[in-house]
Amino acid sequence: MDFRTLDQNQAPIKVPEENKQKKEGGTRRPLQEISNLVDFHPAPIIKNLGALSLANDQRQAEKNKEKNQEEPRKQLEGRDGKKVTYKLEPENVIVISSDDEEEIDEKREAVNQKKKNLSGNRSNRKKKKIHSLTSVLTARSKLACGLASKPRDQIVNIDAADADNELAVVEYVEEIYNFYKLTEVENPLFDYMPCQSHINKAMRMILVDWLVEVHTKFELLPETLYLTINLIDRYLSRKIVSRRELQLVGISSMLLACKYEEIWAPEVNDFICICANAYTKEQVLAMEKAILEKLEWNLTVATPYVFLVRFIKATVPSDKKMENMAFYLAENGLMYYQIIVSFCPSIIAAASVYVAMHTLNSAPVWTETLTHYTGYSKEQIKECAQMLVRLQLASKDSKLKSVYRKFSSADKDAVACLPPARHLNCQ
Template sequence: MANGDAVPKILPKGGGGGEVKKKNGQANGRTRRALGDIGNIVTGPAVGAKPQTKVSHPITRRSAAQLIAKGQEPVQKNKTKPLVTKGVAARKVGVPAKAEAIKKDYVKAKAGTISGICPEEDVKTIEKIPLKERKVRKSGKTLTSILTARSKAACGLSNKPRSQIVDIDAADIDNHLAGVEYVEDIYKFYKLTEDENRPCDYMDSQPEINDRVRAILVDWLIEAHKRFELRPESLYLTVNIMDRFLSEEPVPRRELQLLCISSMLIASKYEEIWAPEQVNDFLTITDNAYVRDQILLMEKVILGKLEWYLTVPTPYVFLVRYIKAAVPSDQEMENMTFFLAELGLMNYTTVISYCPSKIAASAVYAARSTLNRSPRWTDTLKHHTGYTEDQLRECAKQLVSFHFGAAENKLKAVYRKFSSPDRCAVALLPPARDVHIGSS
């Protein structure tokens, strides 16, 4: 009986000449496949197989292209079972292909095409997407443009090109007295402060004054202003001082003329280069109804009540600027504007209802309408005045209605003043029909 040493050793199934397979599962001469096929890992050569070029790194498209360029082929991992990349339908890895095709795939991969992540039928390469579809479709306006437009609208600024707005200060660039560097800021300040120095509605607090009496006083002031040959700004400041004082203090009718000449004396001292030299000049035009001390006392009372504040933006301040902006402007245009503005100065409702800048802008608009200037309102005027045609139309209609009734009105100081040839006789021109709302 044979001993245990004579028993032949059991060989593993399917092969001979190898060692017995151990319980720990180590394969004879092979690396154990822990996770199955992963597609691009090159394993060692099988026992007895022909030696292959040793590759110590995974085969990528780039390295495969380099191998092919050197006359080599990428190593197949398994000749009997094709490897399928996860998510890619039946694509063999390592099959020899032309270098140009692999290079093309590599270029596509760098451009952003990713293979092996989703099925090929669902993948759209960048080359297949039209250029216009690749761009992000944006709405016509961005948030920044919308906020900018709203900010400009809130500030009253225009979005129109600057080239449409005439530089009215270009001719005065060398005139140091014109203050070209500061004129825009000055008028912005005037518009901000014009409401602080406007007279309030004082007719209810003045028992002996009505609209008609005030119109008579202003008509008389215009005559006195013309007789003394004073500057235009003196007239507007005189009326402003008178109205502001009446807003603060009730005045009996017998002292109204005294208030007028005292206001003109103050305005002359403030505005004129050569003011009337003696108070007696003002006493003369009143037929000596008052004495010198009364005028000086009233002057002191007025200045105290107004707290000596005389630097105020009157309609004249805006008139000279807006007439300059009404390019092209001529003498006829200038006189027509002042004619309509002084008609408005006599009307109590106009002075109380509208601020000085609007009265001045409306006078320019009404004058352009009367003289048939086209267009009636330009971008330059809109820029410098800050008003549109719709904002000025109502006030302009009032001024034109005063023009309709100027010839029949008993108070003719303004009408006579602007009927003279040296004023281009603008008062004799027919009023503008398209803004007329009826005489008042």
């Protein structure tokens, strides 16, 4: 007899001899297929007895739960004669069939999709600004009244047309003007007239007016005149001169400027002749050497002319009349000592262009391109512009008319005869 112990409280079970023979032959059926007195449920092998008992308790609890969930069903006949099974539901308990679950799942998916679409619309609404009716009407009202904000002007590349011009040195033009700005800051012209005991502002104005006439007589380049006046002011700020030497300083400075700027410079005898032989050749050459020594041979300086050429080019589109008007205002300002010592050359040039645009009624008057290339806003050049307008108003009644006559000619578009921009003087 073969005995197997299935439980501690269960009696041994006798196995028939024929089963024993099948075991020896290897044809014995698995234990779970034996339909005898034992209701066997396979379970994993757990060595820990405490864990085994806990697993048994869990299985028993699951069985009880399944039994409690099983409820009596009632069969009724439908209208078509078929039997329909209804589940009797307890009170306060909602039982959902498989069809209802599918329907709810579909509804849940629809709700989720709707939420996604709503979030997507909100994100799109953030990306794309939606204008309300009030904002649209307000914008239309501003546009009708001329209060709508204008688009900001774009900065024009004024050197693009000269890309193939080797003489324009487009690759270095920005560095060149940065150097000019640096030199005018490092070498400012201070108020030197209180240190001069023999000359005054009026004498300097007479000298500059005469040099403008000489410059026109010799048909010299514009940059020669600006460099001449720069050399005079720099020398007078370092050396006290007598009244008799003032004209000598003037012609010697122009001689130096001609040698620096002109291709064919006038000779010394030409300047002696223009002075009615008031000085000798030796005196002119001696003064020329004295000026170079005092200025340490530094002739490469920033004058209003170098900035005028650049700033006029930035008045897109620029024309000859605009150029003549700006040069007239700048040369008229060179005669007045107060402008020379109060403002640096770049501000004088920018203010001259600004007043010229107002005089010629150019619109817009001060663009983003001009602000970029000049480095100044309208507020920064306003004071200098007002002084230039006052000098322009007084030029017709002044006794020193060399600049006025020069720019009243037809080849200069008679810009000196145009009415000044009086509204700038009132601002």
